[in-house]
Amino acid sequence: MGIRIDPIKCTGCMACELVCSYHRDDAFAFLSACIVVYRAKEKKDYFGVIVKEEESLVIARPEGLEIKGIGAVDEEAEGEGDSSAKPMLLREACDLCEDVEDGPLCVSVCPHGAVYTE
Amino acid sequence: MEYLSSDKIGIIDFTTSEVSEEPLDEELVRENIGGIGITTILHEKYKEDDPVVLGTGLLTGTLVPGSALGVITARSPISGKVVHTPLTMYTGIELKYSGFDYLVIKGKAQNPVYLWIHDGIADVEDAGELWGKDTWTCTDQIRKLMGDDVIQVLGIGGAGEAGSELAQITCNYWGSADRWGLGKIFGEKKLKLVAVRGMGLIEIAEPEEFVSQARSMIAEFRSAPFSGRQGVGDLLAELGHEDFNSWMGPLVHRHKSCFNTPIPTNTFLFLDEEPQLMKESEKDEPGVLVTDPLALLALKNLGLSAKDAGEALKACAKQGIDPYRVALLAQENGKTTLQDLLGFLPEMKASPEVSYVQEIFSPWCPRRPLWGDFGIGSDESEISQWWNRRQAVAYIFGIHPIFALMSPQLSEDKLLELAALGTDIEFDSNTIDKIVGRLID
Numbered sequence: 001m002g003i004r005i006d007p008i009k010c011t012g013c014m015a016c017e018l019v020c021s022y023h024r025d026d027a028f029a030f031l032s033a034c035i036v037v038y039r040a041k042e043k044k045d046y047f048g049v050i051v052k053e054e055e056s057l058v059i060a061r062p063e064g065l066e067i068k069g070i071g072a073v074d075e076e077a078e079g080e081g082d083s084s085a086k087p088m089l090l091r092e093a094c095d096l097c098e099d100v101e102d103g104p105l106c107v108s109v110c111p112h113g114a115v116y117t118e
Numbered sequence: 119m120e121y122l123s124s125d126k127i128g129i130i131d132f133t134t135s136e137v138s139e140e141p142l143d144e145e146l147v148r149e150n151i152g153g154i155g156i157t158t159i160l161h162e163k164y165k166e167d168d169p170v171v172l173g174t175g176l177l178t179g180t181l182v183p184g185s186a187l188g189v190i191t192a193r194s195p196i197s198g199k200v201v202h203t204p205l206t207m208y209t210g211i212e213l214k215y216s217g218f219d220y221l222v223i224k225g226k227a228q229n230p231v232y233l234w235i236h237d238g239i240a241d242v243e244d245a246g247e248l249w250g251k252d253t254w255t256c257t258d259q260i261r262k263l264m265g266d267d268v269i270q271v272l273g274i275g276g277a278g279e280a281g282s283e284l285a286q287i288t289c290n291y292w293g294s295a296d297r298w299g300l301g302k303i304f305g306e307k308k309l310k311l312v313a314v315r316g317m318g319l320i321e322i323a324e325p326e327e328f329v330s331q332a333r334s335m336i337a338e339f340r341s342a343p344f345s346g347r348q349g350v351g352d353l354l355a356e357l358g359h360e361d362f363n364s365w366m367g368p369l370v371h372r373h374k375s376c377f378n379t380p381i382p383t384n385t386f387l388f389l390d391e392e393p394q395l396m397k398e399s400e401k402d403e404p405g406v407l408v409t410d411p412l413a414l415l416a417l418k419n420l421g422l423s424a425k426d427a428g429e430a431l432k433a434c435a436k437q438g439i440d441p442y443r444v445a446l447l448a449q450e451n452g453k454t455t456l457q458d459l460l461g462f463l464p465e466m467k468a469s470p471e472v473s474y475v476q477e478i479f480s481p482w483c484p485r486r487p488l489w490g491d492f493g494i495g496s497d498e499s500e501i502s503q504w505w506n507r508r509q510a511v512a513y514i515f516g517i518h519p520i521f522a523l524m525s526p527q528l529s530e531d532k533l534l535e536l537a538a539l540g541t542d543i544e545f546d547s548n549t550i551d552k553i554v555g556r557l558i559d
Binding site for chain 2: 008011012013014015018019022025026027028029030031039040041042043044045046047062063105108109111
């Protein structure tokens with residue numbers, strides 16, 4: 001099971017990213033999150049969400065969801081992760097908030113049901 | 119100030135080229151909470167230097183729904199009053215996490231400068247290369263220079279440089295809620311832009327309970343009356359402009375939320391690209407983000423097509439000029455085609471007379487409840503009184519001012535409770551009354 005995203009439902013509010021950072025730090029600090037809203041191409045209205053898993057990156061581009069094995073991540077995909085100033089591959093992997101009773105937290109705070117597990 | 123804070127106020131004096139810092143005193147927060155509760159005190163303290171004060175609310179950038187707001191407090195060139203412009207999208211959160219709670223920008227530089235705010239550092243840099251360039255070019259250049267594409271840029275274009283009363287402080291590539299001409303103050307200071315990036319950490323006094331309450335509110339909002347509404351078209355339909363969606367609809371690419379705001383209040387229009395395209399456009403500038411629904415409505419009322427109105431918004435954002443008052447002036451002068459309007463832009467220097475001139479909160483925000491039941495009547499003065507109080511509360515705590523109009527659940531008591539949980543400060547129950555009484559005379 002892993003976190004999946006419906007990229008078209010996402011409106012880029014970053015609630016998932018913030019609550020993920022809380023899960024890591026008991027504080028708010030965007031750089032700690034393993035789910036990140038990709039917002040580097042603002043002028044083109046091209047945005048999505050990336051999740052770092054243990055073995056893979058979940059990349060939710062507007063045109064569709066792609067899951068890439070970490071070993072297969074090419075420069076382009078890693079470049080997208082860099083939009084947040086801390087490369088995705090350096091972040092802790094998603095643990096599905098295993099210690100949270102009604103987690104994962106990112107699923108619970110998405111106002112539009114864009115984040116789900118599968 | 120330990121919690122929900124970076125414990126730092128930055129004071130930047132362009133006249134002396136000095137940057138100094140002060141801690142954020144907990145007593146100041148206990149008495150004034152945050153946002154405009156504190157920006158107004160800082161403005162008063164440094165008023166001889168005509169300061170521009172930037173700040174965030176106490177709850178800005180947290181899990182509290184709608185906590186997107188940053189604020190600019192400054193003297194309005196059109197009224198002389200101290201006024202407030204809300205900053206939405208991601209500007210408020212980048213400021214909150216930049217290492218500063220508040221920034222006082224005072225004095226005048228001799229030559230063009232820009233400010234680079236990051237990691238608790240305020241750098242004053244030479245802006246000779248940027249002066250004379252439009253806001254889009256400047257945003258691109260700053261982001262490229264710093265190697266970071268999510269830096270937020272509060273800037274001015276040609277209008278602010280030329281001292282126009284219509285000059286707007288823009289946010290990145292887009293228009294803002296600045297209907298006051300604050301871009302003129304930037305221009306007078308020779309301040310081309312303020313670039314902000316927030317990569318810090320914000321501690322919470324009672325993290326579990328704070329997050330638990332915020333999550334409950336987010337869950338509750340899923341079934342709120344506004345749930346499922348999207349973008350500027352639905353906002354304007356709620357305000358009685360039912361034909362707006364059919365006028366604008368064919369150009370809508372996607373709707374965008376401001377930080378942690380459960381309803382998207384912004385809409386991206388593709389002007390030069392197929393709106394259904396979901397892949398990344400190969401065009402550099404395919405469209406415009408509408409952040410000011412009432413400005414777009416004013417342009418529609420000129421008789422423009424949605425595409426021409428979008429082009430007008432884009433041109434205004436590039437030049438850093440308030441599109442709402444541009445539309446009013448265009449109407450007064452019979453410039454009702456896109457070509458006429460664009461040709462008239464360079465001549466627009468003096469503000470038209472506006473009904474809101476004596477107010478302090480941006481009229482960018484609609485002046486009535488939206489989808490929410492706040493238990494107020496239909497009497498206009500009662501609604502106006504409610505609106506001013508609601509705006510004040512939003513600007514103090516850091517709540518998106520439009521979202522505040524549709525979220526009665528975010529009551530004053532609730533916000534005070536969240537503030538106490540977040541900071542471990544026991545706020546007196548009369549605190550909000552006292553601050554609002556001081557702000558609204």
